Amino acid sequence: DAMVIQNPRYQVTQFGKPVTLSCSQTLNHNVMYWYQQKSSQAPKLLFHYYDKDFNNEADTPDNFQSRRPNTSFCFLDIRSPGLGDAAMYLCATSLAGTDTQYFGPGTRLTVL
Amino acid sequence: DAKTTQPNSMESNEEEPVHLPCNHSTISGTDYIHWYRQLPSQGPEYVIHGLTSNVNNRMASLAIAEDRKSSTLILHRATLRDAAVYYCILRDLNTGNQFYFGTGTSLTVIP
Numbered sequence: 001d002a003m004v005i006q007n008p009r010y011q012v013t014q015f016g017k018p019v020t021l022s023c024s025q026t027l028n029h030n031v032m033y034w035y036q037q038k039s040s041q042a043p044k045l046l047f048h049y050y051d052k053d054f055n056n057e058a059d060t061p062d063n064f065q066s067r068r069p070n071t072s073f074c075f076l077d078i079r080s081p082g083l084g085d086a087a088m089y090l091c092a093t094s095l096a097g098t099d100t101q102y103f104g105p106g107t108r109l110t111v112l
Numbered sequence: 113d114a115k116t117t118q119p120n121s122m123e124s125n126e127e128e129p130v131h132l133p134c135n136h137s138t139i140s141g142t143d144y145i146h147w148y149r150q151l152p153s154q155g156p157e158y159v160i161h162g163l164t165s166n167v168n169n170r171m172a173s174l175a176i177a178e179d180r181k182s183s184t185l186i187l188h189r190a191t192l193r194d195a196a197v198y199y200c201i202l203r204d205l206n207t208g209n210q211f212y213f214g215t216g217t218s219l220t221v222i223p
Contacts, residue, residue: 103155
């Protein structure tokens with residue numbers, strides 16, 4: 001089945017130690033998104049790629065970066081994780097001009 | 113971005129209909145109304161969406177007020193598997209592909 005895959009499902013990192021979360025998709029969608037979801041809160045959009053064009057949300061901290069080397073893969077890099085960055089990170093995809101986003105299961109990040 | 117307002121939580125008995133309300137008084141003419149739900153420990157999943165007319169699919173129905181300032185997601189027979197957080201989201205196709213989630217309604221289904 002076509003899907004959105006996030007690895008790992010659980011990630012533990014140390015305060016200040018760079019970490020990379022990955023997302024891959026077999027849907028061949030041209031738009032990919034990263035959301036941050038803190039405990040008991042709604043998902044918050046960090047940024048998205050429209051093909052290779054990167055679109056950052058105005059309030060996304062500089063500590064968060066993203067790479068999309070090809071259509072199938074997208075990475076979220078947190079350069080210096082702080083305790084406040086502990087959250088579930090959700091990847092989603094969509095086909096531009098259509099209405100549905102398809103979400104992965106998320107990666108739960110713990111910062112020690 | 114237009115905002116949505118939903119009750120924080122609702123309860124329903126199993127096998128009874130559930131009506132989940134959403135207010136979006138600042139909706140624009142090009143905003144689509146989307147509903148997603150998030151089951152525990154999973155990513156959100158699409159439920160239904162519409163623009164002006166009521167919509168039905170295998171999961172739910174969406175009733176949209178005539179002035180479009182509110183909408184209601186209807187689950188016709190709640191099951192225990194429907195226990196989730198339900199998000200009402202406005203999306204303007206003219207401004208991009210982004211979703212901005214509201215606070216959502218946590219639905220508890222009572223056996």
